[in-house]
Amino acid sequence: MSSTVTSGGEKVQRGKVRAGRPSAVWALPAVLFFTFFAVVPMALAFYLSFTKWDGLGDPKPVGLANWQKLLDDPRLTQSLGITVLLTVASWVFQTVVALLLGVWAAGPQRNRAVLSAIFFVPFLLSSTAISILFYALLDPNFGIIQKDTLGSTSGAFLAIVFVGGWQFIPFHTLIYQGGARQIPEVLYQAAAIDGAGRYRQFFSITLPQLRHTITTSTVLLVVGSLTYFETVLILTKGGPGTDTAILPYLMYEAGFKTYDFGYASAIASTLVLAATGLSLILIRLTGFGGMRSTREGM
Amino acid sequence: MESNRGRSARSTGTAFSRRWVLGAGASALLTTGLSACGSGEGSGGGGDTITAFVYGDDAVKVQAAAVARFNKSAASKTAKGKIKLEKIPGSDYLPKLRTAMGSPSAPDVFFNWGGGSIKAYQEADKIVDLTDIIENDPVLKNGFLPSVLAAGDLKGRHYGIPMRGMQPVILFYNKTVFAEQKLQPPTTWDQLLDVNTKLKKAKITPFALGGSDLWPELMWLEYLVDRIGGPEVFRRIQDGDAEGWGDPAILKAAEMVKGLVDDGAFGSKFTSVSYVNGGAPAVFAKGKAAMHLMGSWEYSTQLGKFPDFAKSNLGWAAFPKIEDGVGDVRNVVGNPTNYWSINPRTQNKDAAIAFLKDCASEAYAKDLVALGDVPTTSNASALLSSAPNPEYAKFQYDLVQQAPAFTLSWDQALGDELGTKMHTEIGKLFTGKSAPSEFVSACKGLK
Numbered sequence: 007m008s009s010t011v012t013s014g015g016e017k018v019q020r021g022k023v024r025a026g027r028p029s030a031v032w033a034l035p036a037v038l039f040f041t042f043f044a045v046v047p048m049a050l051a052f053y054l055s056f057t058k059w060d061g062l063g064d065p066k067p068v069g070l071a072n073w074q075k076l077l078d079d080p081r082l083t084q085s086l087g088i089t090v091l092l093t094v095a096s097w098v099f100q101t102v103v104a105l106l107l108g109v110w111a112a113g114p115q116r117n118r119a120v121l122s123a124i125f126f127v128p129f130l131l132s133s134t135a136i137s138i139l140f141y142a143l144l145d146p147n148f149g150i151i152q153k154d155t156l157g158s159t160s161g162a163f164l165a166i167v168f169v170g171g172w173q174f175i176p177f178h179t180l181i182y183q184g185g186a187r188q189i190p191e192v193l194y195q196a197a198a199i200d201g202a203g204r205y206r207q208f209f210s211i212t213l214p215q216l217r218h219t220i221t222t223s224t225v226l227l228v229v230g231s232l233t234y235f236e237t238v239l240i241l242t243k244g245g246p247g248t249d250t251a252i253l254p255y256l257m258y259e260a261g262f263k264t265y266d267f268g269y270a271s272a273i274a275s276t277l278v279l280a281a282t283g284l285s286l287i288l289i290r291l292t293g294f295g296g297m298r299s300t301r302e303g304m
Numbered sequence: 305m306e307s308n309r310g311r312s313a314r315s316t317g318t319a320f321s322r323r324w325v326l327g328a329g330a331s332a333l334l335t336t337g338l339s340a341c342g343s344g345e346g347s348g349g350g351g352d353t354i355t356a357f358v359y360g361d362d363a364v365k366v367q368a369a370a371v372a373r374f375n376k377s378a379a380s381k382t383a384k385g386k387i388k389l390e391k392i393p394g395s396d397y398l399p400k401l402r403t404a405m406g407s408p409s410a411p412d413v414f415f416n417w418g419g420g421s422i423k424a425y426q427e428a429d430k431i432v433d434l435t436d437i438i439e440n441d442p443v444l445k446n447g448f449l450p451s452v453l454a455a456g457d458l459k460g461r462h463y464g465i466p467m468r469g470m471q472p473v474i475l476f477y478n479k480t481v482f483a484e485q486k487l488q489p490p491t492t493w494d495q496l497l498d499v500n501t502k503l504k505k506a507k508i509t510p511f512a513l514g515g516s517d518l519w520p521e522l523m524w525l526e527y528l529v530d531r532i533g534g535p536e537v538f539r540r541i542q543d544g545d546a547e548g549w550g551d552p553a554i555l556k557a558a559e560m561v562k563g564l565v566d567d568g569a570f571g572s573k574f575t576s577v578s579y580v581n582g583g584a585p586a587v588f589a590k591g592k593a594a595m596h597l598m599g600s601w602e603y604s605t606q607l608g609k610f611p612d613f614a615k616s617n618l619g620w621a622a623f624p625k626i627e628d629g630v631g632d633v634r635n636v637v638g639n640p641t642n643y644w645s646i647n648p649r650t651q652n653k654d655a656a657i658a659f660l661k662d663c664a665s666e667a668y669a670k671d672l673v674a675l676g677d678v679p680t681t682s683n684a685s686a687l688l689s690s691a692p693n694p695e696y697a698k699f700q701y702d703l704v705q706q707a708p709a710f711t712l713s714w715d716q717a718l719g720d721e722l723g724t725k726m727h728t729e730i731g732k733l734f735t736g737k738s739a740p741s742e743f744v745s746a747c748k749g750l751k
Contacts, residue, residue: 060424060428061402061403061405061406061424062402062405062406062424062425062428062430063406063428063429063430141581142581144576145576145577145581145583146573146576146577146583147573147577147583147586147587147592148583148586152573153573154572154573154575154576155576156516156575156576157515157516157573157574157575157576157577157735158575242516243516243518245516245518245575245731245735246575246731246735246737247728247731247732247735247737247738248728248731248732249737259724262398262399262402263720263724264720264721264724264725265402265424265720265721266721
């Protein structure tokens with residue numbers, strides 16, 4: 007008797023466990039997908055970086071030759087510089103605008119909801135479409151700005167930063183809007199009683215409360231900037247000269263224009279390492295990983 | 305994109321987005337799976353449909369007609385094979401061909417530019433040596449101009465059958481602008497500089513140039529080097545001697561380019577003008593620029609975009625002579641034509657060869673002529689009177705016929721890797737980021 011009860015009880019308990027916490031099997035489709043479409047290609051690219059392959063025939067092992075070439079390539083240094091510069095410029099432009107827009111859009115009025123929806127439209131377009139559109143707008147003879155914009159170093163760089171911002175600011179605005187709406191109203195009420203004005207409220211309440219939101223948006227933005235590609239390809243093709251040839255463009259050129267897939271894979275592997283490293287550092291530095299609450303003292 | 309006209313596949317990549325890569329990867333996976341299922345025994349060679357990859361611009365009509373003709377022909381029945389034509393958008397052509405050739409879904413017959421553009425395929429054993437086949441077949445042997453057949457060679461062996469029109473580079477000019485300014489098309493460099501000065505005084509940009517594509521800039525260097533030092537200068541580089549870049553003719557040509565750029569001969573915005581998107585042709589057709597150094601396809605580009613301009617105001621001339629240069633003024637640069645080549649792994653080589661013979665037929669040549677092209681077949685001259693503009697067709701035909709040398713576009717002759725790197729250096733020269741001497745030493749270091 008007692009044994010049946012126990013076993014029955016165990017069964018019930020096990021059933022409860024199953025219902026309450028899904029087993030690892032549930033993650034299988036996602037894991038498989040990730041393995042086949044992310045991990046395997048990444049491993050393949052890493053393997054290819056130790057070979058010479060022109061896309062025809064079989065890859066031939068060449069040891070560290072591609073990595074050596076990468077270290078010796080003056081274009082890599084230039085490219086890294088441009089990539090860093092582009093990332094910083096994009097961060098400043100997009101974060102400032104998106105933060106202000108997001109906080110503004112978090113307000114309650116109806117017109118804000120409508121305007122927010124309109125702001126969001128650029129994000130829905132493909133970056134290829136956006137780049138082609140701006141390419142036409144910037145045409146020196148038939149566009150709206152009839153200057154040598156894309157043919158000058160600073161013009162081309164600013165155009166890339168602007169077009170990127172135009173596309174991605176809506177997305178970051180959405181994140182900041184969400185973040186700003188989470189801030190408890192009481193904080194502002196208390197501040198108002200203490201006599202804090204709008205600016206004081208923004209800098210002393212909104213900004214600190216949005217710390218983690220800024221981190222999230224920054225990580226997405228920085229990693230996104232590292233893989234920024236279509237816009238550069240369409241707007242400038244890395245030009246004028248090689249002045250806007252960011253790392254992903256250099257990779258594309260090595261792979262699909264000179265058919266040096268080994269070298270392209272070495273660049274790609276570098277990018278993966280850089281992106282992973284950077285996001286880890288960012289999370290560490292900002293204390294995001296510690297999951298500390300922003301509402302200390304509440 | 306009609307403006308490409310088989311010349312400039314490398315110049316664009318607009319459609320080459322992340323989605324394209326994913327699509328290519330996915331379709332590669334799919335086709336691998338499918339052909340693995342289907343590659344049991346039983347296909348046995350005959351009776352198959354074989355595929356031909358072609359550069360999908362306006363001229364593809366001619367190949368489509370040829371395929372339809374062949375599939376109904378007796379030759380197709382004898383060879384037990386039909387052709388399926390795959391038109392690939394121009395900007396994607398090169399990478400798509402390269403990826404396909406490394407996969408089980410490789411085409412049986414493929415379009416190319418001959419010379420350096422097929423070198424990698426030849427080295428990887430992915431292209432049929434057609435020399436003996438051509439020698440033993442009267443239709444193929446006598447069907448084409450020998451110089452054109454030879455121009456696509458690799459080390460004296462034929463790998464391709466000519467299948468499109470000639471594409472020499474020509475100095476086009478706007479007749480109306482020239483008449484208004486009381487100018488004549490220049491035949492010497494001094495005249496060119498003179499015309500240049502007068503046009504600038506009249507606030508007209510002397511030359512349209514699609515500088516953001518880079519390859520239109522290359523055309524200037526090709527002609528200047530040829531006129532200054534003759535075709536041997538580049539021939540040496542093409543044959544693998546990078547020291548050939550040190551020839552004084554290259555430095556001189558680079559200095560002349562710098563002179564033109566500094567002088568404003570191309571205007572101040574040429575680095576952001578593109579040929580492929582129609583920018584440079586529009587600047588030229590609308591009279592903002594008076595001349596345009598471009599491949600012969602400029603005519604059909606203008607005919608498509610600005611038909612009135614093409615019909616009544618478009619003039620053409622040979623590239624001028626340079627007074628102290630040793631190169632023959634009749635020499636031509638550009639692309640002799642495009643070629644069909646055969647993949648050795650084809651299931652039905654007989655059908656492929658039978659299909660290629662159609663390119664030597666009169667019907668095929670007539671189709672090319674109707675499109676405004678000048679065929680490279682030996683019967684071409686008799687057909688030119690039926691061209692949309694017989695005068696232009698005749699000019700082009702004579703230009704190529706009488707040329708002591710026809711230098712293949714440098715980028716095509718050098719192949720993808722060197723060609724791409726050279727484009728970068730040329731871009732730097734034209735934007736003033738490297739001086740002529742720096743250009744020369746950078747090119748010497750290319751490998």
